[in-house]
Amino acid sequence: MHQRSHEEQRYLDSYNASAFDRPSVTVDVVILTLRDGHLEALLIKRKEHPFLNYWSLPGGFVQMQESLDEAAARVLRQKAGLEGVAGMEREGPLRHPIYLEQLYTFGHPERDPRTRVISVAYYALVEASHIREMGEEKALFRLRIPEGESAVEIFDSKFKKYSLAFDHAEILGVAIQRIRGKLGYTPIGFELLPERFTLRQLQTVHETILQKRLNKDSFRRKMLASGMLEPTGELERGLGRPAELYRFRREL
Amino acid sequence: MHQRSHEEQRYLDSYNASAFDRPSVTVDVVILTLRDGHLEALLIKRKEHPFLNYWSLPGGFVQMQESLDEAAARVLRQKAGLEGVAGMEREGPLRHPIYLEQLYTFGHPERDPRTRVISVAYYALVEASHIREMGEEKALFRLRIPEGESAVEIFDSKFKKYSLAFDHAEILGVAIQRIRGKLGYTPIGFELLPERFTLRQLQTVHETILQKRLNKDSFRRKMLASGMLEPTGELERGLGRPAELYRFRREL
DNA sequence: AAAACTTATATGCAATAAGCATATATCTAG
DNA sequence: CTAGATATATGCTTATTGCATATAAGTTTT
Structure with a gap:
């Protein structure tokens, strides 16, 4: 740690920040x-x-x-x-x-x-x-x-x-x-998702932030290949085929 | 522009920033x-x-x-x-x-x-x-x-x-x-180069900032394909083959 | 119960980009 | 004129991305 001399200490003691606006x-x-x-x-x-x-x-x-x-x-x-x-x-x-x-x-x-x-x-x-x-x-x-x-x-x-x-x-x-x-270089989209989410929800986050449509198949293949998605083994049911739920695999 | 009422003007006139440290x-x-x-x-x-x-x-x-x-x-x-x-x-x-x-x-x-x-x-x-x-x-x-x-x-x-x-x-x-x-998404490396530079100089800037070696052939092909380099038509002579000089083509 | 509909998942192909090895070109030094 | 140094060019392989197409797995409607 920076060692202080007596001279320096006197300087600090007399310093008056109010002298400056x-x-x-x-x-x-x-x-x-x-x-x-x-x-x-x-x-x-x-x-x-x-x-x-x-x-x-x-x-x-x-x-x-x-x-x-x-x-x-x-x-x-x-x-x-x-x-x-x-x-x-x-x-x-x-x-x-x-x-x-x-x-x-x-x-x-x-x-x-x-x-x-x-x-x-x-x-x-x-x-x-x-x-x-x-x-x-x-x-x-x-x-x-x-x-x-x-x-x-x-x-x-x-x-x-x-x-x-x-x-x-x-x-x-x-x-x-x-x-x-x-979003291009840091996975911050996950911060807007619940703990467990579907690929569709993740894509919606990206599309909403970027304000443009992304290709569904390319997006999911890229995300699955990224290693950031941890399968939960659970499904979320809707009108169509049930979607797999994932978690965000945070690096320690 | 935000229009100010008399009440607001009085408020501003009496405001004292020194009341807060x-x-x-x-x-x-x-x-x-x-x-x-x-x-x-x-x-x-x-x-x-x-x-x-x-x-x-x-x-x-x-x-x-x-x-x-x-x-x-x-x-x-x-x-x-x-x-x-x-x-x-x-x-x-x-x-x-x-x-x-x-x-x-x-x-x-x-x-x-x-x-x-x-x-x-x-x-x-x-x-x-x-x-x-x-x-x-x-x-x-x-x-x-x-x-x-x-x-x-x-x-x-x-x-x-x-x-x-x-x-x-x-x-x-x-x-x-x-x-x-x-450096990955904005061409700021050019800011450290003179007005006219060689591809080798540009690569040196990138390698120095990133603190790692880059592949010479891939780098030059990528840079030439980027559209950011404007050929000056001049050469810089050294010990080996003269290198072509370029300018940075700034977008308006 | 079956068909229709909706949505998710999977895969092949083409185009593009990046890494690398190899070759050729063009100068200066000896 | 040759050797050396450096720049430029190109082909090949691998990886990535976009897109079309196909299959899967549910719910809703008939």
């Missing part, structure tokens, strides 16, 4: 889930100015004694009622850990009219059954990026379109582009 | 270049505590009126004497724009003994001839990640090994892993 720092979390073949985000309604009554990403100021990861997990818990972030909290019998990853840090000086606020944005992938009852203050919205565009469109269940507070629609758009790209 | 925010830039088949980083020597006389990444506090991207570009200019970030400054006859991208935000509460400091880290890819004279205060160091490990090793030109200030070695390691991965 500092921006505020928040953590904002894009909570993504998948329902009925739609990518959705959990948003909360702002109760104070600015953007009073606008829907927004759950967020909060970073506390002085917590890491950024801890702040994001706290926001998930306090603002969205979601607990059990993978690799963060006490390892109990977690049914389905939440996937949480840093997205990007948004720091345009004018992004918040109150004061200078820098936002360290995260995204969380949450299996739909993990999300509890919605209410007046928080709800799930469907997301869509029109062909050839980059801006995301946000709809409620009655297909009414919304603008979000601050630059939260832009943050949301970055998150969607991120998971589209990441 | 705020961390300091810095921008730190990993400056990467490639010389003699080695990946190198430009570091500067700290002139004050803590970590006095330790080598460190160029960095600085984020000013209240600048964006994070502007802060990173300012750090490049003021601390490393590098100008001409792609897409940022006035478009003059830039010989070789510098590639600058946000890396990750490091926010462990104890990472700086002075006070709580959150670092928005960037990485810059700089063609070697762009880097001016080194001196007592800044120098280039060779980087290497041993097989099967994740921590980066930092050497000077006499193969002396160094530890860096703060968590800057960790930040450096994240940057190397980032460009290794990104």
Whole structure:
């Protein structure tokens, strides 16, 4: 460990961070889930100015004694009622850990009219059954990026379109582009599935995220060859031939 | 644009950011270049505590009126004497724009003994001839990640090994892993080459970043088929057969 | 009970890509 | 002029992907 001299200790003791003007720092979390073949985000309604009554990403100021990861997990818990972030909290019998990853840090000086606020944005992938009852203050919205565009469109269940507070629609758009790209080299699609799933459900996750149709036979052969699928030996019955159920074989 | 009511304006006028304790925010830039088949980083020597006389990444506090991207570009200019970030400054006859991208935000509460400091880290890819004279205060160091490990090793030109200030070695390691991965889906290797280059030089860039040998014939066929190489019609003479010179065909 | 329908699973073939061995070309050095 | 160094080219094998076609296994309808 770095050894400190008396001179250095005196320097540290006299250091005054207030001598410099500092921006505020928040953590904002894009909570993504998948329902009925739609990518959705959990948003909360702002109760104070600015953007009073606008829907927004759950967020909060970073506390002085917590890491950024801890702040994001706290926001998930306090603002969205979601607990059990993978690799963060006490390892109990977690049914389905939440996937949480840093997205990007948004720091345009004018992004918040109150004061200078820098936002360290995260995204969380949450299996739909993990999300509890919605209410007046928080709800799930469907997301869509029109062909050839980059801006995301946000709809409620009655297909009414919304603008979000601050630059939260832009943050949301970055998150969607991120998971589209990441799906190409990291098996994050599994984070949106229940513990046991069918190949059709896995393909639906991929098609929903990528917003395009995939070839059924190629997809299943590729997935079966990947070694990531662990057969459970059980079947799920529907209208047609029963489908085999799999688990995601996580590498240790 | 979001229209503001009188009530909201009053709210904003009375807002006091100092009511909340705020961390300091810095921008730190990993400056990467490639010389003699080695990946190198430009570091500067700290002139004050803590970590006095330790080598460190160029960095600085984020000013209240600048964006994070502007802060990173300012750090490049003021601390490393590098100008001409792609897409940022006035478009003059830039010989070789510098590639600058946000890396990750490091926010462990104890990472700086002075006070709580959150670092928005960037990485810059700089063609070697762009880097001016080194001196007592800044120098280039060779980087290497041993097989099967994740921590980066930092050497000077006499193969002396160094530890860096703060968590800057960790930040450096994240940057190397980032460009290794990104090389797979974005042609960032070209950012480390001069305007005109040979296929051998391009392969050397890839091999140095990935820290492994690539098959010469497959590599060149793949690159020639990619459509990214624009033949200049000129040759570069060496000891053997003259090599054809290419330019990077940037998509508009 | 049988037929129709739905959905899942399996397989062969063609096209494309990647790895590798081998050959030829074109220069400079001796 | 030959040897050496380096670049460029090509054929073959293996792997992957897309697609068409076939078979399997249920549920629903008649």
